[in-house]
Amino acid sequence: ELKDNTIIIVFGASGDLAKKKTFPALFGLYKNGFLPRDVHIVGYARTKMDEAEFHKRVTSYIKNPNDDAEVASDIDDFKKFTSYLSGSYEDPASFKELNKHLEEIESHYQSKECNRLFYLALPPSVFVPVAKNIKDECYVSKGGINRIIVEKPFGKDLKSCRELIGSLKQSWSEDETFRIDHYLGKEMVKNILVLRFANVWIGAAWDKNSISNVQISFKEPFGTEGRGGYFDEFGIIRDILQNHLLQVLSVLTMERPVSFAAEDIRDEKVKVLRAIPAIERNDTLLGQYVAANGKPGYLQDSTVPPNSVCPTFAATTVWINNPRWEGVPFILKAGKALNESKVEIRIQFKDVVQGIFKDIARNELVIRIQPSEAIYLKMNTKLPGLYTRAMPTEMDLTYKRRFTDTKIPEAYESLILDALKGDHSNFVRDDELDVAWKIFTPILHWIDGQDGPRPRPINYPYGSRGPKELDTFIGKYGYRRLADS
Ligand code: BG6
Numbered sequence: 001e002l003k004d005n006t007i008i009i010v011f012g013a014s015g016d017l018a019k020k021k022t023f024p025a026l027f028g029l030y031k032n033g034f035l036p037r038d039v040h041i042v043g044y045a046r047t048k049m050d051e052a053e054f055h056k057r058v059t060s061y062i063k064n065p066n067d068d069a070e071v072a073s074d075i076d077d078f079k080k081f082t083s084y085l086s087g088s089y090e091d092p093a094s095f096k097e098l099n100k101h102l103e104e105i106e107s108h109y110q111s112k113e114c115n116r117l118f119y120l121a122l123p124p125s126v127f128v129p130v131a132k133n134i135k136d137e138c139y140v141s142k143g144g145i146n147r148i149i150v151e152k153p154f155g156k157d158l159k160s161c162r163e164l165i166g167s168l169k170q171s172w173s174e175d176e177t178f179r180i181d182h183y184l185g186k187e188m189v190k191n192i193l194v195l196r197f198a199n200v201w202i203g204a205a206w207d208k209n210s211i212s213n214v215q216i217s218f219k220e221p222f223g224t225e226g227r228g229g230y231f232d233e234f235g236i237i238r239d240i241l242q243n244h245l246l247q248v249l250s251v252l253t254m255e256r257p258v259s260f261a262a263e264d265i266r267d268e269k270v271k272v273l274r275a276i277p278a279i280e281r282n283d284t285l286l287g288q289y290v291a292a293n294g295k296p297g298y299l300q301d302s303t304v305p306p307n308s309v310c311p312t313f314a315a316t317t318v319w320i321n322n323p324r325w326e327g328v329p330f331i332l333k334a335g336k337a338l339n340e341s342k343v344e345i346r347i348q349f350k351d352v353v354q355g356i357f358k359d360i361a362r363n364e365l366v367i368r369i370q371p372s373e374a375i376y377l378k379m380n381t382k383l384p385g386l387y388t389r390a391m392p393t394e395m396d397l398t399y400k401r402r403f404t405d406t407k408i409p410e411a412y413e414s415l416i417l418d419a420l421k422g423d424h425s426n427f428v429r430d431d432e433l434d435v436a437w438k439i440f441t442p443i444l445h446w447i448d449g450q451d452g453p454r455p456r457p458i459n460y461p462y463g464s465r466g467p468k469e470l471d472t473f474i475g476k477y478g479y480r481r482l483a484d485s
Contacts, residue, residue, distance in 0.1 A: 002036040002420055003115045003145060007102055009138075011130055012121035013043030013084065014057065017151065021182070022121050023061040025412035030078050031071075034417055040105050041082040044098060046089065054084035089126040095137035102138060114144040117419060123230075124153050128167045135171035149178045149419050152243055153234060154428075157444055158437040165430050174430060178419045183244040184251075184426040185411030185418075187399075188369040192251045193265075195367070195375070202365075205349065207324045212362070213478045214252070215346040216245045218334035223289060223296070223312070223462065228303030235310045235447065240334040242440045246273070247428070248369075249330055252345060253320055262424035266432060273435040275322040278442045285458070285473045286447065287313030289337035292461030298337070311447065311457045312336045313466050315473055318439065329477035333470075337462040343369040348479055352380075361392045361482050373399040373408060378482055392483060 008026065012018055029035050043054055058079055064071045085101050087094030106114045118134050120127060131148060139146050150168070155161030168177065183189055196202055205211070218240050224231045231239065254268040289312050291297035298304055298312050313335035320330065349363040364378040374397060381393040399408065418426055445451055458467040471481075 001422075002034075003113075004037045005106070005109045005111055005113055005144075006036045006038070006115040006117060006420065007040045007042060007105060008117045008119060008416075008420075009042045009044060009098070009102070010119045010121060011044050011089075012123075013054075014045040014047040014049075015121055017121040018043070018045075019057075019061045021410075021412045022119060022416075023058055024063065025410055025416055027062045027075065027078050028410060028413045029417060031074050034413075036420065038109060039081060042098075042101065042105075043082065043084040045084075045086060048086045049084065051084055055079045055082070058082060089122070089133075090129045092133055092137055095133040099138045112143065114140050115146075116140055116144065117147045117149065119149045119416075121151060124164070127164065131168050132171050145422070147176050147178060147419060147422070148172050149180060149416075151180050153238060154179065154433050155437065156234070156238065158434070158441045161433055161437045165433065169430075175424075178415075178424065179428040179433070180415055181243050181247050181428050182411040182415060183247050183369075184428075185413075185415035186369055187408045187414075188367055188373050188375075189248055189251060190414070190426070191375075192248075192367070193257075193260075196252075197256050208326055208328045210349055211328055212348050212350045213329045213331065213474075214348070215331045215333065215344075215474065215479065216248050216252075217342070217344055217346070218245060219338040219340055219342045220336050221338060221341050221463070223298060223337040224301050224304065226301070226303055228298075228301040231312075232304050232308050232310045235444075236312050236314045236334050236336065237316070237440060237444060237447070241314060241316060241332050242436055242444075243428075245332040245334060246436050246439070248345065249318070249332065250432075253325060253330070255324075260425070262427075265425050266429045270429070270431050270435060272320060272322065273432065273439070275320050275325075276318050276435075276439050277321065278439055279316050279318055281443060281446055281455075283317040284443055285313075285315040285467060285469060286311040286455060287335065287460045287467040288457040289313070289335075289462045289464075290459045293463045295337070295462040297462065309454050309456055313338075313457070313460060315466075315470060316443065317477055331474055331477055331479070333466075333474075335460075335466050339463055339465055341371060345369070357390060360390060362480060364482060 010018055010022055026035070026041060059075055062075055064075065083101070085098055087097060102116065116138065118138070120130060122130060127150060134148065155164045196206060250269040250273050254272045257264040257268045288310070289298050291300060299306065299308060315331060315333035317329045317331050320326070320328070345367040347365040349365070351362055352360050354360060360380055361378070366374070366376050366378070368374040376394045376396040378392055378394055380390045383389045383391045415426060447455060458469060460467045
């Protein structure tokens with residue numbers, strides 16, 4: 001349920017995340033009538049600018065490629081309830097000023113109850129002081145709700161994550177904290193529970209008896225492009241696998257929750273993650289892109305330190321030691337500067353008993369998360385005609401064709417709405433993070449050189465499928481490339 005009299009405060013309002021995701025999502029919610037009545041949005045950042053300049057920026061953050069008059073007028077309306085304040089992230093005096101600004105807005109509200117949602121679109125170095133300053137100076141105590149949204153990175157390994165969570169907890173309770181992993185807001189990821197638990201035939205085939213291997217893949221066709229400073233410190237595993245892909249894995253493999261209540265869902269996710277032992281070096285393939293096709297290599301990005309051995313591609317296989325999944329390899333793989341943009345889950349079933357057939361292909365269920373959401377099942381069908389011959393075909397649910405009038409919401413729209421409503425289902429609980437780091441910390445320490453020399457990633461050309469060793473790597477876990485239907 002949405003609370004009226006809510007102010008959303010976006011910290012880091014002039015930064016990249018606010019520009020690309022937060023403001024467009026807030027606008028999307030507004031345009032579709034999903035923001036609370038009387039909502040006000042306050043941007044806060046260090047950059048000094050007046051309101052006119054801020055409004056100009058907000059306009060530029062929101063896409064209106066065809067200069068649609070209706071969108072332009074909606075943007076004008078949207079700007080009317082946004083304001084901006086610049087200040088420090090460390091100095092409590094700035095937060096006193098912010099509080100005055102918020103109280104001024106709230107003095108116009110009819111009811112005394114005021115609610116504040118603080119969104120930290122900030123670099124990790126200032127998470128802790130900002131969270132503390134908000135708590136000390138801007139927390140409404142009179143019957144209102146305070147919530148804080150934080151974004152990854154949540155530390156760099158188990159120890160630093162625990163320290164960070166511990167520091168944030170000194171100011172904010174778990175119930176008030178919404179840790180975003182935006183993959184949990186994606187339509188196809190939200191679809192997984194329905195797909196699994198509302199379809200008897202999928203439920204029946206969802207285990208080690210039917211499934212041979214699973215791949216969860218993330219491919220991006222561009223490199224670090226100026227974000228190398230951040231990226232080099234974290235690497236592809238912390239950027240994508242340890243959070244986004246592991247979250248997808250947990251939803252894909254958890255047992256059925258007792259209900260759709262947030263804690264029931266998160267309890268089951270934690271339970272399955274606890275059954276995953278730390279990833280082995282032998283189950284890991286690392287790559288780094290080099291210049292090709294006129295595109296620069298990772299080391300040519302001026303924000304990347306010379307001779308960096310940071311992986312921009314990783315494939316790792318995780319195993320789940322529980323009765324449902326024992327022995328099934330789950331390959332998580334992600335890379336930058338690859339040949340295409342695609343995120344998908346590929347579930348390959350075991351061979352069918354050939355029996356009366358010859359050369360019958362395996363079934364494969366693909367859930368394409370993006371782009372162009374789809375679910376399709378590679379299956380065998382009789383070739384129509386007078387012969388009895390089986391051929392591979394596809395049962396295809398492509399969203400664009402099936403849901404023609406439905407706009408698929410952006411992940412951030414869905415998550416900000418959940419946070420406004422106080423629904424934690426698609427946010428990451430503290431114990432989930434803890435166990436996620438336990439799975440990845442040993443290989444990360446190896447990659448970081450904490451246990452000896454740093455492993456050298458294998459070079460792959462910008463725009464390729466990744467290191468050429470990839471096919472052998474996934475083949476080792478039983479994946480068989482199927483002929484295209
Ligand atoms: C972010 C990563 O979390 O996710 C980026 O830091 C990556 O490196 C992005 O590009 C991908 O998100 P999406 O929604 O475009 O798949």
